[in-house]
Amino acid sequence: MYYDVIMAGFGGQGIQVMSQIAAVAAIKKGFNVTYLPSYGVEKRGGRTNVTLVIADEAIGSMVTNHPKCVIAMDTVAVDKYQKLVAPRGLLIMNSSLAPDSMLHRDDIEPLALRCNDEAQALGSAMLSGMIALGAFLQRSGILGFSDVESVMEDVTPERLIKTIPANLEAIRRGIEIAANGSARSARE
Amino acid sequence: MTEKKLTKGNIALAEGSIQAGCLLYFGYPITPQSDIPEYLAQNLPKIGGTFVQAESEIASINMVMGASASGRRTMTSSSGPGISLMQEGLSYLAGSELPAVIVNIMRCGPGLGGIAPTQGDYNQAVHGGGHGDYRNIVLAPGSVQEMFDLTIKAFELADKYRNPTMIIADAMIGQFQEPCRLTPEKPVELAEKPWALTGRKGRDPRLVKSLYLGDYEQEEHNLLLKKKYDEIQDNEVMVEMKNLDDAELIIVAFGTPSRVAKTAIGLAREEGLKVGLIRPITLFPFPVNEIYEHSARVKNVLVVEMNTGQMVRDVRIAAHKDAAIHFYGRPGGGFPFPDDVLNEIKTALGGGPR
Numbered sequence: 001m002y003y004d005v006i007m008a009g010f011g012g013q014g015i016q017v018m019s020q021i022a023a024v025a026a027i028k029k030g031f032n033v034t035y036l037p038s039y040g041v042e043k044r045g046g047r048t049n050v051t052l053v054i055a056d057e058a059i060g061s062m063v064t065n066h067p068k069c070v071i072a073m074d075t076v077a078v079d080k081y082q083k084l085v086a087p088r089g090l091l092i093m094n095s096s097l098a099p100d101s102m103l104h105r106d107d108i109e110p111l112a113l114r115c116n117d118e119a120q121a122l123g124s125a126m127l128s129g130m131i132a133l134g135a136f137l138q139r140s141g142i143l144g145f146s147d148v149e150s151v152m153e154d155v156t157p158e159r160l161i162k163t164i165p166a167n168l169e170a171i172r173r174g175i176e177i178a179a180n181g182s183a184r185s186a187r188e
Numbered sequence: 189m190t191e192k193k194l195t196k197g198n199i200a201l202a203e204g205s206i207q208a209g210c211l212l213y214f215g216y217p218i219t220p221q222s223d224i225p226e227y228l229a230q231n232l233p234k235i236g237g238t239f240v241q242a243e244s245e246i247a248s249i250n251m252v253m254g255a256s257a258s259g260r261r262t263m264t265s266s267s268g269p270g271i272s273l274m275q276e277g278l279s280y281l282a283g284s285e286l287p288a289v290i291v292n293i294m295r296c297g298p299g300l301g302g303i304a305p306t307q308g309d310y311n312q313a314v315h316g317g318g319h320g321d322y323r324n325i326v327l328a329p330g331s332v333q334e335m336f337d338l339t340i341k342a343f344e345l346a347d348k349y350r351n352p353t354m355i356i357a358d359a360m361i362g363q364f365q366e367p368c369r370l371t372p373e374k375p376v377e378l379a380e381k382p383w384a385l386t387g388r389k390g391r392d393p394r395l396v397k398s399l400y401l402g403d404y405e406q407e408e409h410n411l412l413l414k415k416k417y418d419e420i421q422d423n424e425v426m427v428e429m430k431n432l433d434d435a436e437l438i439i440v441a442f443g444t445p446s447r448v449a450k451t452a453i454g455l456a457r458e459e460g461l462k463v464g465l466i467r468p469i470t471l472f473p474f475p476v477n478e479i480y481e482h483s484a485r486v487k488n489v490l491v492v493e494m495n496t497g498q499m500v501r502d503v504r505i506a507a508h509k510d511a512a513i514h515f516y517g518r519p520g521g522g523f524p525f526p527d528d529v530l531n532e533i534k535t536a537l538g539g540g541p542r
Binding site: 020023024027032033034035036037058059060061062063064065066 | 454
């Protein structure tokens with residue numbers, strides 16, 4: 001098994017937290033992981049992205065230009081990373097912020113999720129990343145809900161421990177939406 | 189104890205230095221290595237260590253020299269411009285035969301350059317940088333685990349040979365995260381240092397210096413250093429070799445390009461292209477014999493670096509005269525992707541100029 005994903009958006013959307021959760025859950029499950037955050041000037045400009053590779057073999061490259069999945073949390077991320085998704089790969093797009101009309105590739109599986117709206121319905125727009133993470137878990141099939149549930153305490157800073165139940169609820173909601181296919185695809 | 193934790197390269201290195209018994213750190217912040225002083229500033233005081241943010245890199249390296257002369261394990265870390273400022277001190281450490289660990293998490297240059305990953309400081313680390321006839325021992329980690337393990341190794345080598353030891357890593361190795369075992373492979377031992385300046389009360393005086401003005405004194409000293417460097421070359425080469433048995437092409441790469449090469453080799457082999465890897469872990473001593481032997485047989489070598497061609501010269505010197513040496517470099521913050529390297533593999537196997 002080899003799975004690579006780029007998660008991208010702007011600071012505050014929880015990109016780093018989403019990837020941390022997935023990475024630590026994958027390690028706990030016995031997989032190898034490389035986690036390459038964006039660094040340097042991009043941070044200061046507000047952009048943030050992560051390249052995450054999860055595999056059951058030793059991982060060579062920690063960089064990828066044809067990931068099996070891209071999670072794009074805003075228009076800039078869709079613009080920059082849609083073209084990289086491997087053929088038949090998965091693009092999870094936050095359609096609360098990026099219009100569906102941006103989806104132009106018909107050789108990939110697009111999943112447009114209204115992450116902010118769904119998160120707000122659960123009480124806070126800050127949960128939007130967890131909605132996307134849930135969808136990623138469901139569609140990628142490499143990690144289950146229980147895998148991430150079991151690492152939430154490890155990856156959550158002390159001061160945010162009380163947010164775990166809300167995060168888990170948002171992840172569950174993301175899984176549910178991705179599973180029942182209620183999300184609109186680009187070609188509808 | 190052996191549990192692996194998702195760890196950032198720079199943090200693994202910093203924790204490795206603590207576990208190597210280095211309690212004296214001197215440095216000045218610069219991206220992309222500031223995680224190291226940040227971690228040590230937090231953690232050294234807790235265990236009775238000393239963290240000093242010096243007023244400059246020049247001050248840092250000279251504080252390192254003083255700490256080293258006292259017989260204690262000591263380290264500094266920086267990046268390109270800061271390491272350049274330290275070169276005089278590095279030369280003095282080498283001349284005075286003082287052990288120290290100097291870390292360069294490389295950023296791109298020349299000049300102030302940028303903070304993106306690069307391997308542009310290979311020549312500076314491996315072939316001098318400071319004045320005089322000296323060598324640094326140079327280690328090049330290729331994973332987060334090696335950032336930890338090779339830091340401990342760097343202190344061992346520095347003490348064993350009384351020589352400055354550099355760890356050079358591109359910013360990608362410094363800043364990405366992987367599962368890492370944060371305990372030493374074997375217990376750390378601190379050797380006696382019968383040369384250390386610890387106060388002469390009750391014993392003969394000792395002298396640490398790099399000044400030799402008498403007739404032929406300096407030559408004698410240089411020849412002793414040369415003997416030491418030869419011994420290091422004979423005994424301390426570390427190299428990873430993979431898939432060489434049936435190889436028709438050998439990739440030579442260190443740091444991030446070696447990781448990318450591993451994925452590219454996997455892709456190549458799926459297409460029936462037989463490619464192997466030689467990854468120098470020590471850049472000085474350089475794996476001269478390994479490269480000679482395998483290039484004599486395989487005769488086709490591709491060097492991949494994140495610069496315009498620095499290690500490739502050492503590969504040319506080491507390789508068999510009949511081997512074709514190809515080069516693929518991405519300088520100044522660009523890095524190779526696996527399919528870029530795959531294309532280069534195909535070009536190299538298709539023939540082309542030496």
